[in-house]
Amino acid sequence: MTVSPLPLANAQNLPAEAAALLARLADADPAVRRIALFELADLEDPALLPAFVAALREDPAPDVRREAAAVLAAWEDDDVVEALCAALLDADDDVRAAAAQSLSELKEPSSGHVLHRWAARPEPFVRRSVLRGLRELRFAQAFEPALHALPDASADVRIEAVAVLGWLKDARALAPLAALAAGDAHADVRRAAVGALGFALPSDPTIVDALLAALRDDAWQVREEAATTLGKLRATSASEPLIAALDDAYWQVRLRAVRALGQLRDAQAASAVAALLSHTISNLRKEAALALGELGSRDALPALQAALEDRDPDVRKAIRIAIGQIEGATQ
Structure with missing residues (x-):
C-alpha cells in the first residue's frame, strides 16, 4: 500500500530533521508513520500542524489517527479543534476516545x-x-x-x-x-x-431544601455529596439534618456530615460530633476532632482530652489541634 504525502505548504522552509520525518509520513508501514508523528510532535513547531491535522483526518490506519489526536492535545488552533471534533465521529473507538481526551485538555x-x-x-x-x-x-x-x-x-x-x-x-x-x-x-x-449547587446562596430556601432532600437520597453517594455541599454553603438551617446524618449507614456520609458541621460552626452539634471520637474508623475520629476545633465549644474539651492517647497518630495530632483552637479562642 502506498500512502500519499501529507500536504504542507511551507515544507521547504522546515529544518532537515522535520523534512525527513515528514517524508516518513508517506511510508507504507503505519507503525513508521505513527512514530514519525510522535517524533514530529517533539519538535513543537506550529508549522507542522497541517501535517498532524491531515494525519488525523486522512490516514487509513487507526493507530496513526489515534496518535495524531493525542499529539494535537498540545495545540489550541481553530483548525485543530475542528479536526478533533470531527474525529469524534471516527469509525474507530480508540481514535474517538483520543480525540475526546484531547478536547478535554483545552x-x-x-x-x-x-x-x-x-x-x-x-x-x-x-x-x-x-x-x-x-x-x-x-x-x-x-x-x-x-x-x-x-x-x-x-x-x-x-x-x-x-x-x-x-x-x-x-x-x-x-x-x-x-x-x-x-x-x-x-x-x-x-x-x-x-x-454543582455549591455556588448558590445559603439563604436560598429552594436550593437548601433540594440539598436537604438529597441528604435523604436512596444512594449514599448522593447523600455524601449533599453533606459536602451544605457545608460549603454554610447553610445553618441544615445543622439538625446533618447531625442526624452522623448515624448514616455509610461512614462516607458520616465523614462529610461531620466535616460540614464543623464548617457551620454550630456549637450545639458538639456533643453529637464528640461521640465519633470513639468510632472504629480512624478517619471519622480525625474529622470529628477537627470539627470540634472549628465548633470551639469548651464542652468538648473533656472528650478531646480523654482521646489524646488515640492509637492513630493522625487522630492524636487532630485532637491536639482542636484543643489548641478551643483553648486559644476562649482565653
Missing part, C-alpha cells in the same frame, strides 16, 4: 466557539465529549447548550451538562439543577447536580 476560552458548533450533534458521544471540553473553559456561550442538554436521554451527557453549568456559576441554572438533583433517575446525575 484551556483557551477562545476554543469554545468551535466546540459550541458541535454541541447539538445527534450522537451522544459527541455531545458528551464536546460538553466535557467546554467544562473548564468558562465559555459563557456554553450556558445554553448545557442547559438544553439537562434533559438529554443519555445520563453521561446530562452529567457533563451539569458540570458545565457548575463551572459557569450562572444563577439561571440553579432551579434546573435543583430539579435534577431531586428528580433525575440516575444517581450519578443527581450527585453531579447536588455538587
Whole structure:
C-alpha cells in the first residue's frame, strides 16, 4: 500500500530533521508513520500542524489517527479543534476516545466557539465529549447548550451538562439543577447536580431544601455529596439534618456530615460530633476532632482530652489541634 504525502505548504522552509520525518509520513508501514508523528510532535513547531491535522483526518490506519489526536492535545488552533471534533465521529473507538481526551485538555476560552458548533450533534458521544471540553473553559456561550442538554436521554451527557453549568456559576441554572438533583433517575446525575449547587446562596430556601432532600437520597453517594455541599454553603438551617446524618449507614456520609458541621460552626452539634471520637474508623475520629476545633465549644474539651492517647497518630495530632483552637479562642 502506498500512502500519499501529507500536504504542507511551507515544507521547504522546515529544518532537515522535520523534512525527513515528514517524508516518513508517506511510508507504507503505519507503525513508521505513527512514530514519525510522535517524533514530529517533539519538535513543537506550529508549522507542522497541517501535517498532524491531515494525519488525523486522512490516514487509513487507526493507530496513526489515534496518535495524531493525542499529539494535537498540545495545540489550541481553530483548525485543530475542528479536526478533533470531527474525529469524534471516527469509525474507530480508540481514535474517538483520543480525540475526546484531547478536547478535554483545552484551556483557551477562545476554543469554545468551535466546540459550541458541535454541541447539538445527534450522537451522544459527541455531545458528551464536546460538553466535557467546554467544562473548564468558562465559555459563557456554553450556558445554553448545557442547559438544553439537562434533559438529554443519555445520563453521561446530562452529567457533563451539569458540570458545565457548575463551572459557569450562572444563577439561571440553579432551579434546573435543583430539579435534577431531586428528580433525575440516575444517581450519578443527581450527585453531579447536588455538587454543582455549591455556588448558590445559603439563604436560598429552594436550593437548601433540594440539598436537604438529597441528604435523604436512596444512594449514599448522593447523600455524601449533599453533606459536602451544605457545608460549603454554610447553610445553618441544615445543622439538625446533618447531625442526624452522623448515624448514616455509610461512614462516607458520616465523614462529610461531620466535616460540614464543623464548617457551620454550630456549637450545639458538639456533643453529637464528640461521640465519633470513639468510632472504629480512624478517619471519622480525625474529622470529628477537627470539627470540634472549628465548633470551639469548651464542652468538648473533656472528650478531646480523654482521646489524646488515640492509637492513630493522625487522630492524636487532630485532637491536639482542636484543643489548641478551643483553648486559644476562649482565653
